[in-house]
Amino acid sequence: MRRELPKVYTPSEFEDRIYANWCEKNYFAPKESKNGKNFSVVIPPPNVTGQLHMGHALNNTLQDILVRAKRMQGYSTLWIPGTDHAGIATQIKIEENLRVEKGLSRHDIGREEFLKLVWDWKNAYGNRIINQLKKLGSSCDWSRERFTMDENLSRAVKKVFVSLYDKGLIYKGLRITNWCPRCNTALSDAEIEHKDSEGAFYHVRYPIKDQPGEYVIVATTRPETLLGDTAVAVHPEDERYASLVGKMLILPLVGREIPVVADEAVEPEFGTGCVKITPAHDPNDFETGIRHNLENIIILDGNGCISAEGPYFGMDRYDARKKMVEDLDAQGLLVKIEPCTHAVAHCYRCGTVIEPMASKQWFVRMKPLAEPAIRVVKESEIRYIPDRFSKIYLNWMENIRDWCVSRQLWWGHRIPAYYCEDCGEMTVAEQDVTVCPKCGSTHMHQDEDVLDTWFSSALWPFSTMGWPDKTEELEKYYPTSVLVTAYDIITFWVSKMIFMGIEFMDEIPFPDVFIHGLVRDAQGRKMSKSLGNGIDPLQIIDKYGADALRFALASGNSPGNDMRFSDEKIESARNFANKLWNASRFVLMNLSGNEPDDYPLPSTDKLAAEDKWILSRFNELAAAVNENLDKYEVGIALSTLYDFIWDIFCDWYIELCKSRLSNPESEEADTARRVLIFVLTGILKLLHPYMPFITEEIYSCLPHTEESIMISAFPTFDASLVFPREEEAMDRVIAMIRAIRGRRSEMNVPPSRKTKVYLVTKYPEDFAPAAPFFTKLASTAELIITDAYESDDAVNIITDAATAFIPLSDMVDLDKERARLKAELAKTESEIERIEKKLANEGFVAKAPAAVVDGERAKLSKYIDTKDALCEAIAKLG
């Protein structure tokens, strides 16, 4: 006896049970390939401190759809999960905990103790996001879960670092970096964001040496940096200042002498045409400084306080700015303060204003690595879906700057560089260096900095498979089949995996990059903590089920485009699940319960016209779903399924079966049951990648030969089950019935009156099988199939060419038609009035561009034409 489905669809009653069963049976581990092909995906590792948000839910739903479909199609399928140690994010979080719980900073407890805390936290809570991914139904091979700071991944990081260093692709150098005074670390260009903010232009006089009373005026938005000025630059061809080049100026408040230099980079038109040069605190000035051999004077410490000796020492940068402006004013050196808006860089993690600062950092030389990474995309070895993102990628790669990989944090992969305290020599090596190879000293210490988080995630596609060892996984599953990610991470991560893959595996990490958009709220706003408009996917799962969430996310997805998430969408998804549930219940309640596990289709000669029709349509569906999935058109594939299940299978086919099923013992009932089971099982299989739980639950109640729907075969197109004639006939009949229902209601035909419908066709025999079903479904109509029409009392004639009607004149409701036309006329007239008013409005004409005015005029004339036509039609009716 098979299990029965409960009356009400309650996902929370079975989702966890089903997931546990899949895990227990080890279904997520890769199996022997049935088609000789492999399919592999690595998860974009979420931050270990993270909580599942809608972005994760979308990303993992899409991956799971691809993975489950490929698994059912017989590929040996591997999906590797894992988490990212997320340097800054995690460190900030733990520091915050420490501050709140004990009122201590990380410096109070020291590096070792602090790292222990982070690891404790990771071991206690690091599984949270993993468990949340499981709630969603992700079919990852959990036995291969990885963490970017696992021993083997750390080994890979060291090997890559040392190898790049040995090739001269990593160097340590003084460069302007983006310094976050809050996080106390350098940030890469990708980790900052520019926001327009209100600021001011301070015009300051710099006295000319030995020419008392004479000045040049420079304009600056950051007056405090003048402490680090080592020159003032003018354009070489700027005649106003030609005589000054080479002269010395006295730096205000400091008294230091600085030269006036000529430099092409200065724009004479901008500001006063004189630029103060602060090489240590501005990227452009740094370059200028190199050209003119100027000194770098660092005036800020890591916390953003003034470190230059003098009256401002120790002051916060903004306090110092205020004080210095006052002092300049007091000395009569401040000309004016001009308000202005300009883009200011902020830390993307904490929002603090970034301070450009010259400091010793580790860099990856990008040019040589970028070249092949550009080539593989240009030559379509790697394909972005949709393609427009390859432009964004290429644009970024072609203008790439060296990648600053050192971070002044404690949580991360410590840079494997060791310094000898005796001879000062630096050694870069994979193994800990305790003895200086140069002088034999044992006084060694390791570089304090750690690597950028993205350094380790860049290796993810191969480090998770055991690299640098030569493993079977690498052999079989590298390169991965596709990378699924959101567009906001292309520069951070995708680009880095591409060049690292090429460099260390000699092979691209994936041929396809499937880009999806962001999940926004119902108003189209980004979901964010500060707005408080985030929707928690776990709450949605609790209320509506994981399948409904997955459906809502996947059906709205079109590659690369953002989507909105709303209550309406999730409710519609839940309703769909409910519909499928109830259709399945109908099928089940018409079974005797004694059907064998193997309960196949009957032979073709037993099939009724509607059976052939649904089988044919099902075949089309399977082909369409597969085709769209191959193109990553997940949304289209899913809406095709939705339409089939709801409109075709439930609304028509199940209805058509009811009469046959009313005699359960008859052979035709048996045929109907077999077809119902076949099509329902097929639907469940096609739908399983999208809605894994409900499909598994229903499948378990149906006659089936495979143990689980998850490991059964994906339906494909079967030419022996295509019946074009029946398909066309049934489609035609359905169209007729719909049309007649509408027509009858429009004409108020009383239910007692039977409508005769003549189907005029050159091929009456094609339609003969469909006639009985027409009668069944349209109980108030009778179908007469003929090749010649000669009747007087037909309400409708359906011709072969289309479902066109020729209503008999006595059935036309003239009053109704007249009323409709009059309403239309009134609407048109009011529109004409509105446009005339708009055009007459002088303000509109004066302000609006000519094209808009012309547009309104064109609209007007068209409406006038419409009005004429309507008047004419009404006159005809009398």
Place this chain on the structure above:
RNA sequence: GGAGGCAUAGCUCAGCUGGUUAGAGUACUUGCUUGACAUGCAAGGGGUCAUUGGUUCGAUUCCAAUUGUCUCCACCA
């Protein structure tokens, strides 16, 4: 400043290679508690496909401009 996206029903969006009467969901109107489902069934109203021009026998679809809107990149002291 550079690059790109979007503009279709009240709302959210499909419409893939130009060609039937431009489709869904939702909201709305009307009628249905007919033995799977009211989380449902049936019918209906509602669209100059942003504007203008071009290519074409034919444009919602391709091209250009305009307007509106969103995003990314860069950035001037």
